[in-house]
Amino acid sequence: MRGLVKNRHLARAITDRGFFEFRRQLEYKAAMRGGQVVVADRFFASSKTCSACGHKLETLPLSVREWTCPACGAVHDRDVNAAMNLKNMAVSSTVSACGEEGAGRRPKTVVKPASVKQEVSSRLTQ
Numbered sequence: 253m254r255g256l257v258k259n260r261h262l263a264r265a266i267t268d269r270g271f272f273e274f275r276r277q278l279e280y281k282a283a284m285r286g287g288q289v290v291v292a293d294r295f296f297a298s299s300k301t302c303s304a305c306g307h308k309l310e311t312l313p314l315s316v317r318e319w320t321c322p323a324c325g326a327v328h329d330r331d332v333n334a335a336m337n338l339k340n341m342a343v344s345s346t347v348s349a350c351g352e353e354g355a356g357r358r359p360k361t362v363v364k365p366a367s368v369k370q371e372v373s374s375r376l377t378q
Contacts, residue, residue: 290342298334298341302326 275289282289292298300309307323312330320327 288346290345292338292341296338296341298337299330301333301337302328303333303336303340 275291279289281287297308300312301307302321302324304326305321305324307321309319309322312319317330318327319330
């Protein structure tokens with residue numbers, strides 16, 4: 253892989269393939285277990301949006317690791333804020349009015365009642 257990535261013509265195609273395979277496997281496993289994969293848009297401003305009030309900054313350089321929201325005054329760690337925004341985006345896109353889909357981690361399972369012995373007990377008949 254390292255040698256192939258050094259070729260500037262192939263590097264992007266090779267590295268993109270790894271993320272494609274990861275996403276394919278993630279979607280496959282989620283579908284197998286009744287889950288759902290929610291994908292954020294590539295340009296979703298998860299770092300620049302305040303998770304407390306929703307205010308969006310115009311610019312936020314990568315060198316800034318902690319920032320204060322000018323609207324509400326909340327202090328944010330860049331990565332934690334982005335994670336909270338992505339979590340909120342994923343939850344809001346999977347909630348339904350009836351509460352079935354997206355509610356909980358697993359689909360509802362029907363429990364089969366335990367089998368009962370059908371013989372008449374000799375103690376009860378005497």
